[in-house]
Amino acid sequence: MNRYPLWKYLLVLTALVLGVLYSVPNLFGEAPAVQVSTSKNNISLDAALMGQVESTLKQANIEFDNLFLDANGVKVRFDTPETQIKAKDALQAALGKDYVIALNLVSRSPSWLSKLGALPMYLGLDLRGGVHFLLEVNMQAALTQAAERYAGDFRSALRKARINYSGINREGQTVQIRFRDSAELDKAKKIINRDYPDLTVKEQESGNEKILIASLSLASQKQIQEFAIKQNIQTLHNRINELGVAEPIIQQQGLERIVVQLPGVQDTAKAKEILGRTATLEIRMVDEEKTDPVTLENAAKGQVPFGTEFFKQRSGEPILIKKSVVLTGDYITDAGPGLDQQSGQSVVHVSLDSRGAGIFKQVTRENVGKRMAILIVEKGQAEVITAPVIQEEIGGGRVQISGMANIREATDVALLLRAGSLAAPMDIIEERTVGPSMGEANIERGRHSVLWGFAAIAIFMIAYYMLFGTVSVLALGINLLLLVALLSLLQATLTLPGIAAIALTLGMAIDANVLINERIREELANGNTPQAAIKAGYDRAFDTILDSNVTTMIAGLALFMFGTGPVKGFAVVHVLGILTSMFSAVIVSRAAVNLIYGYRRKVNKLSIG
């Protein structure tokens, strides 16, 4: 009666083989590696690149253990971190800035295992070190910026159509255009309705002025918000690529939030600075007509003339700059730091796209002899970097920004400009940073917790239930094996609370075996034969095991649904652990008991303590 059909033994055997296969990569540990990928779409990561990497390393006499291509790019494995750094520098020099060279860790497991999809568990940030940010996009600012842009567009559109208006300004998230007579207003209204179908236009009268109020329709507000978050994600991608991070995670969460995870980042301060910066470039004209000592003095006291803003330059010199923006950072295709050949000062070289180049050419032609200010706007605060006099028309879209304090600033500004600007400012609303040494310590703590706890349970179970206790411990060990294999296979993120969940799940899983063993003892005490006691024990205990696991499962699923970050990691492992423990405690342990007792002709006594 206590014999399994062959297929059940085969099922257990298959599970065991797969369990060993998929959990074994975790034993090999990780080796330092360099990952070569690209931020450009037109460059493909292929065998040719792999060859290039190989020959570069051979030329530089750098030894490597393994070289392979995967979805993320070319990865090269090294023996020591020193060679890793050397290789990174050599590759960066050889491949140029179109490629992102990042330091990484890859598994030391043999490649045939990786080909089967057997990879080590995916460690969360608290175990490998790194930064986690939750950023919230300031949507109000995005809408305000959009209104500002429309105001600029109206100015040029109305001027082009030769319509007389007395003023255009942004009021909250609407644009107000003031007219002296209604005929002009009607003409303007027609143009706006035709060219800007996204806007709803209303009329209003105040005193002898007629006002046209253009506001964003709900649909277009939504569109702008969606665009803002997409643009910000793209920008973050670009900036992170510049930092050289292997396997970054950048995801939208909800309507206005972005999660950024940078595993293994050592210089967290730099990462925060680069990510958090919302710098955008603005080129605006200096208001030369209103610039006289008296106006400047009044402006310093707060009486700023209409349509202008008052700034102090880096030298401390006061300056009045027009509010309307000539060019923004959106038109920049490339930027790089450099030195001015004449003065030796640090500068940033900027290339504009064809539209930007066209606008820049026109503006410089119309304003020769006047000053043009270059501002960097950060968190609503604009700073005038430089305000040079336009000597001549500048075509070709190549601009040099001088006025940088040093080469470091030039490099940072160039990075920010090159990586693109954010469509709307963002705030960090959650941050979790774990230093790399802390990550290793956490792995060690988790491992010790599981091992010592397992050992204690094993000693107790064997002492208390003898052979049946040994079978229970075997089942528990297989539970651990299967759980690790499942986590590796699914590549679910393992966190420290996740390791705690492994420990807790094992501690709870033994419950099933205790139930079974107690039940068998009870059946024996009731005078059943050993074979009948085994059968009754397993059969009767099963209902109870199922019930109790369902309730635990409900708790696990709720945690999974509502949990974030560390709690979610706990929940995933907990839920998977319940599944594996059902299998190992009931089917695997029964198979072992069947093999031990099921084929004996006569069993007088069970070794159950």
Next chain:
Amino acid sequence: MEFFRIKKDIPFMSYGRLTTAISLITFILAVLFLATRGLHLGVDFTGGTMMEVSYPQAADIGKIRGAIDQLGLGEVTVQNFGSSRDVLIRLPVRAGLSSAQLSEQVLTALKQADNSVTMSRVEFVGPQVGKELFESGALALLLVAVGIMLYLAMRFEWRFAVAAIIANMHDVVIILGFFAFFQWEFNLTVLAAVLAVLGYSVNESVVVFDRVRENFRKMRKAAVTTVIDNAITRTMSRTIITHFSTQLMVLSMLLFGGEVLHNFSLALTIGILFGIYSSVLVACPVAMYLGVSRENLITGAEKKPQEDPLP
């Protein structure tokens, strides 16, 4: 080896008044501590910044506090964390200053005071996020309770469902009471432990209820109290051994898991200890008071003939 060789059933139900009184007192005390002292919520729920820094030698708390006080950040707490070399710094939420700037400022100040300091961990949670985490935590708790009740009502009967959930909420409140009394920090990981206890502790009730149902079938003539007493006595050995094994694992986490898992394992320890007691000595009396009987448990075959209309 066998610890529990009990020949006769222990009359647990006749101690019903005593056990209920004990539960009630601990419960009221827990509620009292919660009301007067309140939970010491971690930055996960309140918002704010928490930094953990470590030094190669024993850290000078006074010096660290001095360095941070110069920044004028408001109410800052500095304390040792785990070992004398590790220091935990808590900073309140500051308007207009991003977390990145805040933690950098503090680290720079600490580096000036002692260059050997290294940053181990920074956690910043904005007040809005903290509120959301708190809300979703409460929602998860509610959902678990409702889910378990529905399942038990379906699998057993509503009286058992109510009894089990009362017993387990009693555990949860007592865990929270301990955290309030000792002012241990309550964070997301502890919340996970509380929810895990909720699922785990219901296990116990389920095992006993299963036995009660089985006994109702087998012991046809016995009184309800006898049936329940027998069920508790028969499962007692298993209840204690299971909890003991789980506690071995939790103890291992308490000893080796470091500071992050410390409060997590504390919550589990309290949950396991009170779980043994409540799932048996709270759940069963409550089920009895609610009027559990043979008829409302054994449905199906036994019930059908009664439903036939009388001629």
